[in-house]
Amino acid sequence: NAGVTQTPKFQVLKTGQSMTLQCAQDMNHNSMYWYRQDPGMGLRLIYYSASEGTTDKGEVPNGYNVSRLNKREFSLRLESAAPSQTSVYFCASSDLGHQNTEAFFGQGTRLTVV
Amino acid sequence: AQTVTQSQPEMSVQEAETVTLSCTYDTSESDYYLFWYKQPPSRQMILVIRQEAYKQQNATENRFSVNFQKAAKSFSLKISDSQLGDAAMYFCAYRSAYYGGSQGNLIFGKGTKLSVKP
Numbered sequence: 001n002a003g004v005t006q007t008p009k010f011q012v013l014k015t016g017q018s019m020t021l022q023c024a025q026d027m028n029h030n031s032m033y034w035y036r037q038d039p040g041m042g043l044r045l046i047y048y049s050a051s052e053g054t055t056d057k058g059e060v061p062n063g064y065n066v067s068r069l070n071k072r073e074f075s076l077r078l079e080s081a082a083p084s085q086t087s088v089y090f091c092a093s094s095d096l097g098h099q100n101t102e103a104f105f106g107q108g109t110r111l112t113v114v
Numbered sequence: 115a116q117t118v119t120q121s122q123p124e125m126s127v128q129e130a131e132t133v134t135l136s137c138t139y140d141t142s143e144s145d146y147y148l149f150w151y152k153q154p155p156s157r158q159m160i161l162v163i164r165q166e167a168y169k170q171q172n173a174t175e176n177r178f179s180v181n182f183q184k185a186a187k188s189f190s191l192k193i194s195d196s197q198l199g200d201a202a203m204y205f206c207a208y209r210s211a212y213y214g215g216s217q218g219n220l221i222f223g224k225g226t227k228l229s230v231k232p
Binding site for chain 1: 118123147149157159161166209223
């Protein structure tokens with residue numbers, strides 16, 4: 001029962017470097033999300049994907065791109081990392097059916113940009 | 115747009131005592147879901163309890179219960195018989211029941227850090 005799996009768990013980047021955060025879920029959920037968590041700010045939505053082949057911007061999309069590779073996988077890419085992107089990143093998934101309304105989260109990725 | 119406010123950045127409780135964490139929200143919708151998530155130092159987001167807005171009865175899960183006041187747009191979490199393992203960050207979250215543009219996105223408060231004293 002893996003749930004939502006994120007990789008890597010930790011990453012240090014230099015300013016200007018690029019990287020991709022990977023996320024996969026095995027619960028056959030349609031919707032997937034990327035959030036960032038900053039101290040005192042709660043979790044804020046970066047991008048979401050309602051279904052395979054669709055993606056939409058959330059509250060803080062600047063500096064990020066996403067790909068919904070298939071129903072299971074939803075990746076987040078930083079093309080040119082900036083210190084302001086130092087944060088903890090969470091991937092989540094959910095089923096929008098009435099019986100299952102909660103979101104399931106990965107373990108998070110702590111990213112530091114120096 | 116919906117907003118969620120947690121007015122207590124930090125709270126402290128003695129082991130075995132009861133503590134209540136506050137949450138208010140703003141929405142013009144009539145159907146929605148509310149959640150409390152717990153985030154221990156491991157960073158894992160753990161669902162504590164959920165409430166459907168159309169249900170008048172307050173949700174309970176073992177030592178955790180909520181006081182849901184729909185008219186006041188208030189959703190507080192009560193933890194009874196507090197244990198050391200309850201120490202964590204707690205987030206209140208809102209989710210629309212209308213799967214339009216938001217597609218079920220969770221809107222979070224800024225969190226309350228709960229400490230439990232032995």
